Amino acid sequence: MNERKIIEDIKKLKREKDAVILVHNYQLPEVQDIADFIGDSLDLSTKAKLVENKVIIFCGVHFMAETAYILSNKTVILPDISCGCPLADMITKKDVVELKRKYPDVPIVGYINTSAEVKSEIDYCCTSANAVEVVNKIPQQTVIFVPDKYLGSFVKKNTKKDIILWAGYCPTHLKILKEDILELKQKYPYAKVVVHPECNLEVQQIADKVAGTSGMIKYVQQNEDVEYFIVATEIGMCYRLKKLFPHKEFIPASKLALCPNMKKNTLEKILFSLETLQPQIVVEEEIKIKALKSIENMYKLMEK
Ligand code: CIZ
Numbered sequence: 197m198n199e200r201k202i203i204e205d206i207k208k209l210k211r212e213k214d215a216v217i218l219v220h221n222y223q224l225p226e227v228q229d230i231a232d233f234i235g236d237s238l239d240l241s242t243k244a245k246l247v248e249n250k251v252i253i254f255c256g257v258h259f260m261a262e263t264a265y266i267l268s269n270k271t272v273i274l275p276d277i278s279c280g281c282p283l284a285d286m287i288t289k290k291d292v293v294e295l296k297r298k299y300p301d302v303p304i305v306g307y308i309n310t311s312a313e314v315k316s317e318i319d320y321c322c323t324s325a326n327a328v329e330v331v332n333k334i335p336q337q338t339v340i341f342v343p344d345k346y347l348g349s350f351v352k353k354n355t356k357k358d359i360i361l362w363a364g365y366c367p368t369h370l371k372i373l374k375e376d377i378l379e380l381k382q383k384y385p386y387a388k389v390v391v392h393p394e395c396n397l398e399v400q401q402i403a404d405k406v407a408g409t410s411g412m413i414k415y416v417q418q419n420e421d422v423e424y425f426i427v428a429t430e431i432g433m434c435y436r437l438k439k440l441f442p443h444k445e446f447i448p449a450s451k452l453a454l455c456p457n458m459k460k461n462t463l464e465k466i467l468f469s470l471e472t473l474q475p476q477i478v479v480e481e482e483i484k485i486k487a488l489k490s491i492e493n494m495y496k497l498m499e500k
Contacts, residue, residue, distance in 0.1 A: 199226070202463045206230055209470035216249040217466070218264065220256035221409040222432035222458040227255050227466070234436065236410045237263065237308045238323040241491070244268040253469060254477070255461040259284045261477040262312040266488050275465035277475040279457045283394075284309045286364035287343035292317040295340055295362075302360065304340040305331055306490065307347060309366075312479045316486035318342070321494040324393055324408025328354045333497040350393035350406060369394035371452040372428045377402055380426050380447055387424035387447065390415055395428050399449075409433055416441055430455045 197205075207230075210217065218240045219231035228234055233243045237260050244252055244264035251271045254261040259281055261274040287306075292314055295304060306318035307327070315321055322330040324347060331339050331351050339357050341348035343364030352359040372395050381387065390412045391403035400406050405415045409429065416425060416437060427434050428449035437446045469475070479487065 197464075199463065202467050203230060206463065206467050206470060209467070210253075213251050213470055213473065214249050215251035215253050215470060216247050217253045217255065218243055220260060220458065221436045222430040222455055223255050223461060224432070224459055225435045226463055227461055228432075228435060228439070230463070230466070231255070236323065236325055236408055238325050239410060240264065241267055241308075244270070244272070251473065253466060255466065257281045257284075257455075257457050258477070259309055259311055262479055262487075263308060263315075263491065265477045265479055266312060266315075266484050266491060271473060272477045273469045273473060274475060274477050275462070275469040276460040279460045281309055281457060283307075283344055283364050283366040284311055284314075287314055287362055289313040289317055291362075292342070295342075299338075299340060299360065301336070302338050302340050303334055303336055304342060305334070306342050307344050310343060312483050312487045314342075315490050316483045318490045319493060320497065321490045323494075325410045326494070326498060327351050327393070330494055330497050331355050331357055331359070333500050344394055346396060346400070347393045349397055350400060366394040368430055368453050368455040369428075370396055372396075372399055372450045374398040374402060376450045377426055377428060380449065384424045384426065384447060386422070387426045388415075388419060388422050389426045389449075390428065391449075392429035399428055403428070409436070413437065413440060416444065429453065430458060432458060 216232045219234045241263045245267045253273050254264050257279040265272040303319040305320045308323045340360045342362035345361045348361040388404040390405045393406050424445045426447050431448045431454050434446040434448050
């Protein structure tokens with residue numbers, strides 16, 4: 197079937213099934229093009245909570261679709277059920293239980309890149325957009341941050357709190373090297389460098405701005421006079437930024453920064469998932485209730 201026909205069928209089925217398509221900033225260009233909403237995991241989780249449609253087609257990775265399910269109580273479909281996240285897999289529920297035993301009075305903040313099971317044991321959830329804010333607003337002085345040690349180190353640099361780090365990392369962001377950016381800076385000397393906090397610390401150090409994807413969008417918006425940006429995050433973000441700011445240029449810091457999981461949701465799979473309403477994401481009730489608490493704790497802190 198050709199792409200135009202697939203898109204027509206997706207639109208038709210979306211209406212018939214009362215579905216909404218939520219798409220993460222790192223998804224394939226053609227998937228971003230058919231989105232009802234595009235954003236980072238915080239934007240999409242909030243959207244999942246608010247939309248009135250019966251069905252959510254979630255184009256992102258597994259932990260994001262789980263979060264949408266926990267928050268929305270709707271039918272949530274992940275077009276390719278095998279879209280995992282190696283970073284999220286670097287900590288288990290058992291690890292968190294062990295941390296709680298070792299540090300009984302220390303609250304645990306878990307990045308949104310964690311499974312629902314892990315979220316059910318942590319105290320607060322956070323995203324790349326609000327990690328510093330969440331940690332700063334927790335009453336206790338010492339905080340455990342899991343699983344990303346680079347985002348955790350970024351938080352540590354921007355807070356007066358004592359942070360205990362977990363040793364997880366995102367393999368895709370670690371493909372971006374300081375040398376890649378320095379080379380690009382020679383070619384584009386006036387470019388601003390925007391770096392995701394999942395990148396290594398050497399890369400963070402040479403950034404003009406360290407921010408999650410929603411923070412990157414704000415930064416580009418604020419820098420009206422700047423034409424070129426070197427973008428150190430998953431490569432899909434350059435397409436997102438170019439669509440938002442067609443008169444500016446976005447240069448990927450490394451073409452190797454491609455998350456294979458983020459690219460698994462294709463138009464064909466989206467069409468199939470609308471036809472069949474499969475594969476659905478379901479989280480066991482007890483885990484769901486406990487995980488919801490850590491996500492709600494994040495929203496409560498953000499209101500403070
Ligand atoms: O919060 C998200 O969606 C992730 C995982 C990254 C980002 O900065 O958007």
